[in-house]
Amino acid sequence: MKAFTYERAADARAAVAAAAARANAKFIAGGTNLLDLMRLEIEQPAHLIDISRLPLQAIDDEPGGGLRLGAQARNSDTAADPRVRTRYPLLSQALLAGASAQLRNKASIGGNLLQRTRCAYFYDTTAPCNKRTPGGGCAAIGGLNRNHAILGASDACIATNPSDMAVALMALDAEVELLGATGASRRVALRDFYLLPETTPHIETVVHPGELITAVVLPRAPAGRQLYRKVRDRASYEFALVSVGVLLAVEKGTVEEVRVALGGVAHKPWRALEAEAVLRGRAPSVAAYQAAADAALARAVGRGHNDFKIELAKRTLVDALTKAGRP
Amino acid sequence: MIGDPVPRIDAPKKVTGTATYTAEVWDAGQPLYGWIVGAAIGHGRIARLDTARAEAAPGVQLVWTHRNAPKQHEPDAGQISYARARPVLTSAEIRHHGEAVALVVATTLEEARAAAALVDVAYEAADGHFDLAAREAHAVEPPMVQSGLFATRSKLGDVDAAMAAAPVTIDRRYTTPYELAQPMEPPACFAAWKGDQVTVHTSTQIIAAARARIAQTLGIPMEKVKVVARYVGGGFGSKLGVQAETILAVLAARALAKPVKIALSRQQMFQLVSQRPASRQRVRLAAGRDGLLTAFAHEATIQQAYGSDFVEQTAACGRPLYAAANRFTTHRVVSLHLPPGGDVRAPGEATGLLAIESAMDELAHALGLDPVELRVRNEPPRDPESNVPFSQRRLVECLQEGARRFGWQRRRATPATLRDAHGWIGYGMASAIRTHFQLATSVRVRLGPSGAAVVQSDMTDIGTGTYTILAQTVGEALGISHHDVRVELGDSDFPTSAGSGGSFGAANSCNAAFRACRALRARLAAAAVADPLSPMHGLDPAGATLADGRLAIGHASEPVADLVTRLFPSGVDAIGDVADGTAEPSYKAYALNTYGAHFAEVRVDAVTGEVRLQRMLGVFDGGRMLNRATARSQLLGGMLWGAGGALLEDAPVDPRYGSFAARDLAQYLVPAHADVPEIDAIILEGVDDKANDLGAKGVGELGICGAGAAIANAVFNAVGVRVRDFPITIEKLLPGLPR
Ligand SMILES: Cc1cc2nc3c(=O)[nH]c(=O)nc-3n(C[C@H](O)[C@H](O)[C@H](O)COP(=O)(O)OP(=O)(O)OC[C@H]3O[C@@H](n4cnc5c(N)ncnc54)[C@H](O)[C@@H]3O)c2cc1C
Numbered sequence A: 001m002k003a004f005t006y007e008r009a010a011d012a013r014a015a016v017a018a019a020a021a022r023a024n025a026k027f028i029a030g031g032t033n034l035l036d037l038m039r040l041e042i043e044q045p046a047h048l049i050d051i052s053r054l055p056l057q058a059i060d061d062e063p064g065g066g067l068r069l070g071a072q073a074r075n076s077d078t079a080a081d082p083r084v085r086t087r088y089p090l091l092s093q094a095l096l097a098g099a100s101a102q103l104r105n106k107a108s109i110g111g112n113l114l115q116r117t118r119c120a121y122f123y124d125t126t127a128p129c130n131k132r133t134p135g136g137g138c139a140a141i142g143g144l145n146r147n148h149a150i151l152g153a154s155d156a157c158i159a160t161n162p163s164d165m166a167v168a169l170m171a172l173d174a175e176v177e178l179l180g181a182t183g184a185s186r187r188v189a190l191r192d193f194y195l196l197p198e199t200t201p202h203i204e205t206v207v208h209p210g211e212l213i214t215a216v217v218l219p220r221a222p223a224g225r226q227l228y229r230k231v232r233d234r235a236s237y238e239f240a241l242v243s244v245g246v247l248l249a250v251e252k253g254t255v256e257e258v259r260v261a262l263g264g265v266a267h268k269p270w271r272a273l274e275a276e277a278v279l280r281g282r283a284p285s286v287a288a289y290q291a292a293a294d295a296a297l298a299r300a301v302g303r304g305h306n307d308f309k310i311e312l313a314k315r316t317l318v319d320a321l322t323k324a325g326r327p
Numbered sequence B: 001m002i003g004d005p006v007p008r009i010d011a012p013k014k015v016t017g018t019a020t021y022t023a024e025v026w027d028a029g030q031p032l033y034g035w036i037v038g039a040a041i042g043h044g045r046i047a048r049l050d051t052a053r054a055e056a057a058p059g060v061q062l063v064w065t066h067r068n069a070p071k072q073h074e075p076d077a078g079q080i081s082y083a084r085a086r087p088v089l090t091s092a093e094i095r096h097h098g099e100a101v102a103l104v105v106a107t108t109l110e111e112a113r114a115a116a117a118l119v120d121v122a123y124e125a126a127d128g129h130f131d132l133a134a135r136e137a138h139a140v141e142p143p144m145v146q147s148g149l150f151a152t153r154s155k156l157g158d159v160d161a162a163m164a165a166a167p168v169t170i171d172r173r174y175t176t177p178y179e180l181a182q183p184m185e186p187p188a189c190f191a192a193w194k195g196d197q198v199t200v201h202t203s204t205q206i207i208a209a210a211r212a213r214i215a216q217t218l219g220i221p222m223e224k225v226k227v228v229a230r231y232v233g234g235g236f237g238s239k240l241g242v243q244a245e246t247i248l249a250v251l252a253a254r255a256l257a258k259p260v261k262i263a264l265s266r267q268q269m270f271q272l273v274s275q276r277p278a279s280r281q282r283v284r285l286a287a288g289r290d291g292l293l294t295a296f297a298h299e300a301t302i303q304q305a306y307g308s309d310f311v312e313q314t315a316a317c318g319r320p321l322y323a324a325a326n327r328f329t330t331h332r333v334v335s336l337h338l339p340p341g342g343d344v345r346a347p348g349e350a351t352g353l354l355a356i357e358s359a360m361d362e363l364a365h366a367l368g369l370d371p372v373e374l375r376v377r378n379e380p381p382r383d384p385e386s387n388v389p390f391s392q393r394r395l396v397e398c399l400q401e402g403a404r405r406f407g408w409q410r411r412r413a414t415p416a417t418l419r420d421a422h423g424w425i426g427y428g429m430a431s432a433i434r435t436h437f438q439l440a441t442s443v444r445v446r447l448g449p450s451g452a453a454v455v456q457s458d459m460t461d462i463g464t465g466t467y468t469i470l471a472q473t474v475g476e477a478l479g480i481s482h483h484d485v486r487v488e489l490g491d492s493d494f495p496t497s498a499g500s501g502g503s504f505g506a507a508n509s510c511n512a513a514f515r516a517c518r519a520l521r522a523r524l525a526a527a528a529v530a531d532p533l534s535p536m537h538g539l540d541p542a543g544a545t546l547a548d549g550r551l552a553i554g555h556a557s558e559p560v561a562d563l564v565t566r567l568f569p570s571g572v573d574a575i576g577d578v579a580d581g582t583a584e585p586s587y588k589a590y591a592l593n594t595y596g597a598h599f600a601e602v603r604v605d606a607v608t609g610e611v612r613l614q615r616m617l618g619v620f621d622g623g624r625m626l627n628r629a630t631a632r633s634q635l636l637g638g639m640l641w642g643a644g645g646a647l648l649e650d651a652p653v654d655p656r657y658g659s660f661a662a663r664d665l666a667q668y669l670v671p672a673h674a675d676v677p678e679i680d681a682i683i684l685e686g687v688d689d690k691a692n693d694l695g696a697k698g699v700g701e702l703g704i705c706g707a708g709a710a711i712a713n714a715v716f717n718a719v720g721v722r723v724r725d726f727p728i729t730i731e732k733l734l735p736g737l738p739r
């Protein structure tokens, strides 16, 4: 771990001002991801701005039936919030499928969105990794890549985004609220928030250096049954091999509304719009779900150890849709 | 009292944080902190070294590499491996990924770690051998297995001929991956010198081995080294010998004339400790239609590090297990440029029984015979290889009692025929067997004038309950409450034990303590009958008993406290010893093992192939239990370890780099709480009078033995897919899942 300086920000504006004033500053929220990476010198901030006590913990109703999750709301509190549980059960389920109770008590919404990949070579500083050292090569290609991406990967990086929460948020069309150094705030749809690796896998999101996530805004959820299914080797406390988040509304024998997102399959939480297009307006059936799953994974590419994830993702998606579509 | 489920006497200290573990020791004042720099390649040499930046970093006191580290002594291969010298930073050669190439000592841990990253090492990588399967053709039979405790091979009759003649045969290959012990407490050392004497607090299972290793590496007399380990946060074999952290802390503390503390990080524990070697096994079975085995063959090929002589006894566990006239077992090793393999809980059985007991299930299936019945039919009357009688052996009782309690009759004989809403349900079972060892151990018991006792030994309590069982044993033997027994362990000033390992610690140390108590009783009785003031004056001391705090001969008795106060005003003590099993006639005349039977129910998700353990039961025969609660904990923990071996644990090597790719517990998976189902361990009460005075054996490893195979067999029963490459993960089941 490299030496760093530390300050605690008094409010959001002070936090972004502090970040703008220092080179190589980073925000620290729960620290559950950042500190591990700092110990291994994968992250090397010279200055930490502690935002964990900023007054951004609240979960507030939005006009029109949406919900605004403060960036500092704890993962555990968010999962337990009655409004989240009744209106966005997908989000609650996804949060509870993640990490452990102790970690969820520390982890924040903002930190969860920006947690970094669990690619083993990203953690092994003796191995080449374009995400750590741009241009250094990617050890996972041709290496042990059971946990790696099957969609949207590039020759530079095949890592996955490990967040469960973000899969749910992706299906729920969330937006991220950001505060810039100048004090100006902007909103970015989560769909546009994450980047594919392409040739710059070290750039993972559209967040500018020094920009602070202040909230995640959920629009009113469409009617329909929501379901999160995470597949993993052990029953808890493991990142997803694949996960699916679905929302399905069937009215009078046709699919009125459908949302499909996949986790553990790509560099970002993966919204499967092709699958949604297959289903929308169609009669629900296992065949239709199968067609949707085939569409979602049509461009999937295995890298060896992760080949099975293509079939696994399809099966899991068909099953989740089947369960969500039951009368 | 012996056997009672007495709660651990050290539990209050542990739950209040006052049990001091090595890295928390502060006795000698503020220490300096060391950090080990590991090699970034798997094989080759250091081409260039620059330590200038590290040396100039804040707080740095010392930077060592092979160029300037103190000269150390080379190991003497004649000694047991854990006690041999273990020199560190000796040459530019890199023998495995992560091997120590530098040490940085600084004022704070953070400074040491930051400076460690500034040590600039350039390597000249060479092509290494990292792939066991690819090198299998180079396998050789080693001269010794497990330091000579087992023969490399055994042969009786003609297996090939029996295979050719039998109506039903099984010839299968199984593989098991590298596994790591990963105790909660990392290896750590705190070393402080006073003149030419060093006190070494180190997290170890065997104090005497640590002491010998340190003394020999430094080339100093053993008497100059005091080793202390009062509390050890698990070892599972990984702490049988101390490693680089201890040697380097001792050397640096001497060089700097200040206490030095070094602990390994979790990542370093994947490189600097030792792993259970990966194995490739072949099992052949031949049987008549009646299920009676005519041949049993087990061949194990395992990884070995170049320069290491560690060989796990993988193919030894089947030797005493089932009857069969024609038998063959052997071990082969393949040298690779990986860290030296080492003992990990239940070495031999953990992987060997996965293969044998899977093969037995395959045979039962091929015969259309119940797997329990197959095993019962092949129960041998005597040890089938050494041809000596067994001491107590109740394997059949374990099998039958387990089957009854588990509801085994509900099992479907045809795989993939039982389903519920979530998936396929399967039942599986396997036998358990574990060799029993006895190793030389001494324990001192001292009675003070108050009548309270103190027990002293360098025996360790690695979280298993040693403190408690010694208090119980001594309490019973002296006729006092265990509350009046103080147990002091883990200090090389105390009598020497064999430490904790190989499931021998409990029986060794409790029998030695028991003998010390008997010697004490004899001394007290002799003194009493010679003392005119004693009511026992002139009686025959041979019939003396100790109970309720009194020494009695016939109807005459006297409080022990009075006797001690009067006749031994400064207290009285005695040392009890047990000898090495090789010196005990009964260990030659009998085959001594512990036994059990595992039963498992799994559910395999019909969609995803995820395997979830639903229920598990073990029934065990391990001689006399010293504390039924701590014994049960060991057995349950072992069973779950077996579940990890069957379903989760895997440290794959990246053959391009020669490294274990994933080096943390988020990626190296062991069962989490949610994976623990309804589980129970039933202990058949018994006394093995061939083992020792108390009739006790050990159960620290028995729970693992065969547990994984019961689960693997349940998976087969659930979905009809036989996975022979462990662990059984989703990708291996998915293609064959029933529709
Ligand atoms: C053992 C383990 C298991 C886990 N398992 C799972 C799992 O199964 N599923 C899962 O989804 N997650 C899992 N996690 C990850 C966990 O969810 C994240 O570590 C956590 O959500 C991060 O939140 P934090 O507040 O601690 O972030 P921090 O570690 O404080 O920060 C993470 C990053 O976000 C940045 N950041 C934080 N807040 C803001 C903000 N408001 N604005 C701008 N930047 C910000 C920080 O600078 C840092 O770069 C696991 C973690 C561990 C350690």
Ligand code: SF4
Pocket: A117, A119, A120, A121, A122, A128, A129, A130, A131, A132, A137, A138, A139, A140, A141, A156, A157, A158, A159, A201
């Ligand atoms: S997959 Fe990405 S994170 Fe992993 S080694 Fe390759 S570049 Fe690095």
